[in-house]
Amino acid sequence: NAGVMQNPRHLVRRRGQEARLRCSPMKGHSHVYWYRQLPEEGLKFMVYLQKENIIDESGMPKERFSAEFPKEGPSILRIQQVVRGDSAAYFCASSPPWGENTEAFFGQGTRLTVV
Amino acid sequence: KNQVEQSPQSLIILEGKNCTLQCNYTVSPFSNLRWYKQDTGRGPVSLTIMTFSENTKSNGRYTATLDADTKQSSLHITASQLSDSASYICVVSAKQSNAGKSTFGDGTTLTVKP
Numbered sequence: 001n002a003g004v005m006q007n008p009r010h011l012v013r014r015r016g017q018e019a020r021l022r023c024s025p026m027k028g029h030s031h032v033y034w035y036r037q038l039p040e041e042g043l044k045f046m047v048y049l050q051k052e053n054i055i056d057e058s059g060m061p062k063e064r065f066s067a068e069f070p071k072e073g074p075s076i077l078r079i080q081q082v083v084r085g086d087s088a089a090y091f092c093a094s095s096p097p098w099g100e101n102t103e104a105f106f107g108q109g110t111r112l113t114v115v
Numbered sequence: 116k117n118q119v120e121q122s123p124q125s126l127i128i129l130e131g132k133n134c135t136l137q138c139n140y141t142v143s144p145f146s147n148l149r150w151y152k153q154d155t156g157r158g159p160v161s162l163t164i165m166t167f168s169e170n171t172k173s174n175g176r177y178t179a180t181l182d183a184d185t186k187q188s189s190l191h192i193t194a195s196q197l198s199d200s201a202s203y204i205c206v207v208s209a210k211q212s213n214a215g216k217s218t219f220g221d222g223t224t225l226t227v228k229p
Contacts, residue, residue, distance in 0.1 A: 004158075042204065042221035043159070056216065091158055100147055100166050106158035 002027070004094050005074075006107035013082045013114050021077040021110045025094030032075040033104065034067060037089045049075060082114045117142040119207050121220035129228055132195055136223045138188040138205035150179050150190050151204040153222070159204055162190070195227045 005024040013019050025032050034046040048056040049069035060067065064082075069075040079086055089111050095104040119140045128134050140148070147166045151159035163172045163179040165188070172179050176199075178191045192199055202222040209216065 043219045045216070045219070048216075093158075101164055103161055103164065106151075106160070108158045109156075111156075 004092055004105050004107035006092050006110050010111050015114055016081050019079040019082050019112055021090050022074040023092030024074040026105055029094035029096055031095045032069050033093045034077050035091045084114050087112055087114045117218045119205055119218045119220035121205050121223050125224040127226045128195055130197055133193050136190045136203050138220055140186050140207045142207040142209050142218050144210045146208045146210040148181055148188050149206045153202045153204060197227050200227045
């Protein structure tokens with residue numbers, strides 16, 4: 001039973017390029033969450049998705065960032081026209097439908113470096 | 116505003132010693148509180164989940180306590196090992212929220228020295 005899989009683990013992009021981060025949830029999980037962690041800081045919520053639906057994107061920057069979780073395939077976090085300040089670790093977590101004792105399992109993250 | 120405050124920010128202890136990490140929260144209405152361990156360069160791993168009715172929960176050498184009246188939780192680590200060096204994150208969820216709306220603390224960085 002594979003855990004949450006994120007790829008790539010490391011991504012280097014030049015300023016102005018696009019970054020695409022992928023997250024495959026655990027088998028049987030239909031809910032995906034994306035978080036950003038800046039160096040020496042805590043995890044910050046970005047977006048919560050179910051299959052084909054964005055449930056909560058209150059943590060997403062208004063511009064350049066988008067996320068999707070299609071019916072088939074992994075969830076994608078897309079960052080257009082990356083800037084130096086986008087350099088961070090991006091973590092994905094997945095869970096079954098959320099309840100009081102629901103566990104959310106995290107992937108190992110994608111470390112984005114913008115040069 | 117929902118907040119989670121963790122203390123201390125960082126802690127250094129000698130191998131074999133015990134330590135206690137603190138978490139104070141103002142999340143309301145309370146649903147559950149989770150402690151995660153995050154090794155450097157890795158994703159967080161769940162240690163414990165506690166709901167309103169639970170006061171104590173153990174996972175090996177890790178014991179979490181919850182006082183819902185004072186809105187405080189602690190994570191006690193017994194007989195520390197070098198592999199315990201990590202960031203420990205307290206996460207509190209409100210009722211009728213989702214995991215994404217959970218409030219994350221900034222973590223306590225624990226260093227265990229030989």
